Amino acid sequence: MYTIGEVAKLLNVTTHTLRFYEKEKIITPERTEHGDRRYSESHLQWLRFVIKLKETKMPLVQIQEYASLFLQGDRTTQKRLGLLKNHQEHVQNQIHVLNEIDDMLRKKISAYEEYLQKRDFS
Amino acid sequence: MYTIGEVAKLLNVTTHTLRFYEKEKIITPERTEHGDRRYSESHLQWLRFVIKLKETKMPLVQIQEYASLFLQGDRTTQKRLGLLKNHQEHVQNQIHVLNEIDDMLRKKISAYEEYLQKRDFS
DNA sequence: ATACTGATTAGAGTAAACTCTAAGTCAAGG
DNA sequence: CCTTGACTTAGAGTTTACTCTAATCAGTAT
CATH class of the missing domain: 1.20.5 (Single alpha-helices involved in coiled-coils or other helix-helix interfaces)
Structure with missing residues (x-):
């Protein structure tokens, strides 16, 4: 599990951006008892994928859509x-x-x- | 020679954009005695090139720079x-x-x- | 004890590249 | 003669994707 600062460093983004993505429902990390964000390996993978998609000019709204489909599960x-x-x-x-x-x-x-x-x- | 409206249609941009590019010194068409813009074939070519460059994410400022170098001529x-x-x-x-x-x-x-x-x- | 680090939030601000509005003028074509 | 399409300046508004600020809090280091 990674803190927001660690993830930011690993993925070369700012903590601001990560919080922004959360607000936009692109990623929803877990929280510690104190409310601090905790990102798992799979969160990281997902973020890497998102960043890749961004490199292809995919607009955030579409990434959002994809993310929301994920949350809706199998069907x-x-x-x-x-x-x-x-x-x-x-x-x-x-x-x-x-x-x-x-x-x-x-x-x-x-x-x-x-x-x-x-x-x-x- | 093309009017601004014709160019807009040909290149799929708005007249606003063409005027905007002019304000940004990216293109400087000729003018009729009445002050109407007239674009030549080479203006068109240059605009097509600019649009191509934009498709590669080249920021306008760089395109501007290139354009200004052109105006400064041979050297x-x-x-x-x-x-x-x-x-x-x-x-x-x-x-x-x-x-x-x-x-x-x-x-x-x-x-x-x-x-x-x-x-x-x- | 207090200073530092890194976390939290809501919300304001920024940059790029348009995009449009206002409010007026001007001239050619049907 | 009137509509269309051009022109002008100045400036406001939009969208996207951040980016930063302020105020606060919790845990660690000196």
Whole structure:
């Protein structure tokens, strides 16, 4: 079990962010008798997953939705699957777009380099 | 030459956004005698490029910087090249991260599917 | 005893990137 | 002639995702 400070350090977020996620019902850690948050391994895993999803521009509201499906348990498995598939498409699309841009940049860069070379030798 | 409304439609942005970009010195279209904005083909190309850059999470301030280098002309070619290379690295990194996530999703999805199948047959 | 550390809360503030409103002018097209 | 679509400045409002403040409390260290 980890304290909020430990989790923050491990995941490179601030304690503020963790409390914010709790307010937004994205994660609900346990509490000690004194009311301090305690995060388990599985909480950590879930948070790592959330952070990954964020890296793909998934908006918090969607992450929220996914989280709430989890809390509703087994009968939402289909829905969760749908959500994941949907998001995967999204990610694959992003990859596609980024590859295009990479290409574009490559071209622009070599155009610049060619230009600079010509100028050097003239 | 295109009016602001035409450009907005072509690029799927609002006229507000185009004026906003102008205020932010990202683009400076010509003007008619009456002061109406007129965008040329090359303005369009530049805007398309800007939009592409935005899809890679490049913040407006960086786009601004790039734009201002352009306006300063030839002697900033090196700097622009540097900026582009820098950004290309960024993009490639994003591609990498997204591929990882795609992988993760694939695994999660097939775990879900397996689970659902088992349940169907039991 | 008191200072420090790290926890708690509600709620205010921030940054980015728009997005829109107001309130007015101007000129071309049907 | 009137509607449409452009223009202007200035500034307010929105959304997302934090980010921070203030006031307080509990446990440990000196």
